Amino acid sequence: MYFIQPTRDIPYLDQVIDTLPSVQMIRIDDIDLYDQTIIAIADVQDYLTHRWNLPTIVLGFEDEGLALSQAWEQGALAGWIWSKLPAEPQQALLKIDAQYKRNQDSRDLPSAAELQKRLLPNPIELVNYEIETLFQPSAYLSGDWFDYWKISDKELIFYLADVSGHGVTSSLLTSWMAAFHGRSKTPRELLKKLNGMLVQENIEKHITMISGILNLETHQLRWSSAGHYPPAIIFEPNQPPKILNTSSFPLGLTEDLEVEEYECVLSxxxxxxxxxxxxxxxYVGGLNEQFEQLVYHLQNQSFKAPEHVADDIAILSLCRLN
Known part of the structure; x- marks a missing residue:
């Protein structure tokens, strides 16, 4: 941490410096030369006068309560009295530093969320098909993810994944998938490669996923599932919904993952x-009741995600046109 040399006479200065031997003394004129994320300790009057950007703990005299209050309003992390430091100042500094870093992480979350959204695939024009998507994180960052890309003029590969848990670790895995998948040419290959890397790296997360490949000319669809729920659904005009149930393990649990491939033709x-x-x-009720309600609203194109959700939501829809 830094200690900014006061510009006024402080009778307690040597005593305070002796109490905090690990701090680095710097001059006000040199502040711009130092790391702007490291906490500084400074006299309250200097802080109010110079208005620097370093995160700062201010020190004042006992009769400078108003100045300490003004410094707090302007962003000071804490206010101490020159003659009455905390009983264990080093421990107090560590706690303030830890809290400051947590707050900085929280401030970075909106920017991180924006960056994550930029990794989502851009809309693409397809012959005979339209892609519709929904992406709504429950917090800033999402552990749900989808992607799609053309591997030839007539073939589109896609997936939708759900990383276990929430928060930064889960969202980092979605970014990892976005960077990794491009070398895969079939759903089975994609699932096998992702599973192998998860097991090898011993990441304490698992991923459920549905991946598929669509031929835009023959309308043949091949897909595989890795423990994903809810199952994929096909809606056709004047037909009951087709629930494409499969059985398999999620990714990241075992090296011996059996991946089956299914196929159909989209009308x-x-x-x-x-x-x-x-x-x-x-939706309310048990899992079966919730799924029935979801199917109903998807069939009638009336699904609406709540403004505030308890879990991340991702939906990917491939629609064959006339």
Whole structure:
């Protein structure tokens, strides 16, 4: 930490410096040369006069309560009295530093969320098909993710994944997937590679995922699932919904992951939809009742995500046009 040399006479200065031997003394004129994220300790009058950007703990005399209050309003981290430091000042500094870093992390979350959203795939124009998506994190960062990309003029590969848990670690795994997937050419290959890397790195997370490949000319759809719920659904005009149940383990649990591949042909105006389990949260009842309600609203195109959700929501829909 820094200690900014006071510009006025402080009778307690040597005593305070002796109490805090690990701080680095710097001059006010040189503040811009130092790391702006490291906490500084400074006289309150200097702080109010020079208005620097360093995170600062201010020190004042006992009769300078108003000045200490003004410094607090202007962003000082804490206010101490020159002649009455905390009983264990080093421990107090460590606590303030830890809290400051936590607050900085929180301030960075909106920017991190914006960066995460930029990693989502850009809309692409497809012959005979339209892609519709929904992405709504429950907090700033999401552990749900989807992506799609063309591997040839007539083939589109896609996936929707749900990382266990919430928070920064889960969201980092979605960014990792976004950077990793491009070398995979089939759903099974994608799932196998992701699973192998998760197991090898011993990351204490698992991922459920549905991945598929669509031929835009023949309308053949091949897909695989890794323990994902809810299952994929196909909606066709004047037909009951087709629930594409599968059975498998999530990614990251075992090296011996068996990945089955399924296929069908999408008819005209068919919609193939995959969702994360957060899409069930708006509905009441047990898991089966929630799923029935989700299917109803997806079929009638009346699904609406609440403004505030308890779990991340991601939906990816492939719609064949006339």
């Amino acid at each position: 005209r105006q068919a919609r193939f939809i995959i969702c994360s389990d957060g899409a069930l949260e708006p």
